Amino acid sequence: MIDLELLRKNPEIIEEEIKNRGMKIDVRADVRLDTERRSLIVRIDDIRAKKNEASKLIPKIAGTEKEKMINKMKSLNEDLSSLESQFEELDRRFFTNLAGYPNITHPSVPIGKDESGNITLYFVGNKPEFDFKVKNHVELGVGLDLIDEERASKISGARFVFLKNEVVLLQFALVQYVMNLLIGKGHIPLIPPVLVKERTMYGTGFFPAEATQYYKTELDDLFLIGTAEVPLCAFHSDETIDAARLPLKYAAYSTCFRREAGSYGKDMGGLFRVHQFDKIEMFIFASPGKSWQSYEYLRETLEEIVKGLGLHYRLMNMCTGDLGTPNAKKYDLEVWMPGQNTYREIASCSNDTEFQARRLNIKFKDGDKKGFVHTMNSTACAVGRTIMAIMENYQDQDGNIVIPDKLVHYMGGLKIISRKK
RNA sequence: GGAGAGGUGGCUGAGUGGUUGAAAGCGCUCGACUCGAAAUCGAGUAGUCAGACCAAAAUCUGUCUCGAGGGUUCAAAUCCCUCCCUCUCCGCCA
Helix, strand or coil: CCCHHHHHHCHHHHHHHHHHCCCCCCHHHHHHHHHHHHHHHHHHHHHHHHHHHHHHHHHHCCHHHHHHHHHHHHHHHHHHHHHHHHHHHHHHHHHHHHHCCCCCCCCCCCCCCCHHHCEEEEEECCCCCCCCCCCCHHHHHHHCCCEEHHHHHHHHCCCCCEECCHHHHHHHHHHHHHHHHHHHCCCEEECCCCEEEHHHHHHCCCCCCCHHHCCECCCCCEEECCCCHHHHHHHCCCCEEEHHHCCEEEEEEEEEECCCCCCCCCCCCCCCCCCEEEEEEEEEEECHHHHHHHHHHHHHHHHHHHHHCCCCEEEEECCHHHCCCCCCEEEEEEEEECCCCEEEEEEEEEECCCHHHHHHCCEEEECCEEEECEEEEEEEEEHHHHHHHHHHHCECCCCCEECCHHHHHHHCCCCEECCCC
16 A cells, blocks of 8 residues: 555656556546545535534424424435445545555666566576586486375376475475574564465455465365465554564464466476475564665575575566565575576565555554554575475486585485485 | 354443443553652543644644444434454364
8 A cells, every 4th residue: 555645745756656667557537536535525524523513412402493403414414425425436446546556666676667677686606517417306306206296186286296205304404494594583483374364365465466366265265375474464463563673573484375377387397386385484574764774684684594505596676567566676586496497586575665564554653753664575485496496406416416514404414315225 | 063252442341322532440651749769649641534734743623433334313332234353161173
């Protein structure tokens, strides 16, 4: 949700934003709509005031006086209900339109039409070189008996997978490594509910726009979350947080579910695009003044995690055309995947400034100062995709997988996953 | 799955048709008393959306809000309907 004051006072800023994002919204028409609805509010409030005044008088008077007053009230009611229905119509239209407005992007966000406008900020680490023919993670996984897609498909359908043997331990190791790192930095660990109410999906802005992306339970009207961002963001909804507690940092581990509607045939096979995966998500509630500082902290932390695993990656600054509506800025972290011979997204880090907080009514209080907090989130570790990256980057000539140093401890000392005899 | 209870201000909790946005208590803020504190006394203490003023803040005026939505009525926290949510007991269960 955008700031109404901004729409009223500086509609040109919003128009510029919409243009940059390649969206089409008639801002001026909505400004007029707002003016109209406000003048109706004034007229309605005026009648209500008269009603309230009369209402206080009625019990004190009697006879014809009272009779007259009651009749006056009746006629006021007629005026009122017609104005009210006009208002409701305008109001509904206005806020429906407003729901489509994007957040205002940070000046550092590049302007561009689509993903081709995204800017590579930098590369970290070196692309690994192999003097043998590399395998992709599916070939490796099948060879080492680490993933089973066939049976998953038999019992659940396409885009599901069994993780098996050492790679199960690898998942636990990753979770331990990442959680410990985040707890050390003051993040509060959480395991959230993965089923949420419909209104939570609306509140966090995932509905109605992306409603077809998520699973719904048939008997209870609950939805499976696509990311822990949903319960994390809603965690403090309708709360006022003392500024002294900001920034409030969380880290949630959860399974995530996505229908992947509209991606038929895309990235089939393996761990990259599945209906169910596990993820650790970072989330921060920050005061507006420290927002961008906290956001860069998120990025640094994400990079620290990926660097710790020794993966080569590039950091992308997503352009206006490729940003989500709530995002003021977004970094994507793309890891080099030797088996795909390309960089693939394994993490995404965005600052939604006060866009979500406004919608979920999350405020801060700093003495006499009150306002909406800023919310931002970042993947800490998308477990499936990270496992995929480790498998492909740490393979050896014999199709074995070396365990990254940082994880050996959490693997009970196991240094390599090798072919079973 | 069966049976029941309930949703009122930061909290506890009154309030079954008319100066009730809401008693009382607690908490909190300010003031008095005190060398200081406690106790005591006094005052204040919800948010929303508009409007006036304004650079802005503050202030003032009005509106709406007693889980949500609808209905009855001149008038609803209070009566009626629908929905949502929370809790307790029994059953089942990791």
